[in-house]
Amino acid sequence: MVRSNIPNIVVGRIPLYLRELTEMAAEGKVITSSQELGQRLGISSAQIRKDLSQFGEFGKQGTGYNITFLAEQLRRILKVDRLWSVVLVGAGDLGHAVANYGGFIDRGFRITRVYDIDPSKIGQKIGTFTIQDVAAMVDDIQKERIKIAMLAVPASDAQSVTDMLVEAGIQAILCYAPVSLKIPDGVKIQYIDPVLRLQHMTFYVP
């Protein structure tokens, strides 16, 4: 598998397959098929077989996929067979929700530090986290070789914080601010803007 040869859109579907396989395993299932997986996800079985074939050979013709085995392989491919440390920047309402979210740890990610720029927030607690001064962030990230950041700051602060994260060596940013950020080649970014999703759907609502 040459990672750079695999279309980005295919890579983007693998986490979805992994999530559904994990759910199937939790239901006690042992074997599945591309048909069953496709039906549960609303994706064609041909698409699923084609996507998986980019990464290797995971099942035998006619016998289906062993769910635990396939999930393990996908975790390895996505590099979430380990636990990544993540910094969270922004301790507003959304930052609180992200910091308290219990769904990261089982899927490869652990928030280790929470930062804010607002002096009145620094030192306060979110769950088990103490909100830290963003001024210490670059040093902390470099010292701890953290590669991933989540950005829950206002749109107006997002670019300046991103510049700091990039300077610190962050390789992947999940941005909750509704903006398009400038980042150097090689750094990955993904955006979560609920309004983009809502506006996509209203196009179709009669």
Added chain:
Amino acid sequence: MVRSNIPNIVVGRIPLYLRELTEMAAEGKVITSSQELGQRLGISSAQIRKDLSQFGEFGKQGTGYNITFLAEQLRRILKVDRLWSVVLVGAGDLGHAVANYGGFIDRGFRITRVYDIDPSKIGQKIGTFTIQDVAAMVDDIQKERIKIAMLAVPASDAQSVTDMLVEAGIQAILCYAPVSLKIPDGVKIQYIDPVLRLQHMTFYVP
């Protein structure tokens, strides 16, 4: 423009163009080009021209796009030249963040009701909202002809709440729970699962 003929993936980029045009207008810009828009978004200018051409003719060769005019047209195309009422189901940490988020109203959406299933939460306040009993939800939605819902409930409750929303006549669901839901043809759904985005990026992190 025949809406069903336009590829879904193209429709999905229009809200992004609209967001960037709105940002440009706020910066005081009057005219832009597909080159400038593309550079700001990290999308090729050819792609932008091709996408926009699916919906009509918005600029003259060589003179660029009038930003305010194009933004207005895109708002009309996406049907966000009006204000959609939205119900929010789930008043946990994430529900609080969504209910308090100030970024919906300017972009076509207004949360009008917040529901939860937990008796200890019903009657409590989130900002100006009073959390209401999910038992009243189907009636309320039908009476008020609400078409859009946001789902911020635990994964284990997401399907049962979705079934209620569909029964009530909801046409579009934005789901924050990390699950794939069964919905009838014709109802639109979009998902926000930050872990899928993080796992997409770790594939590429050295």
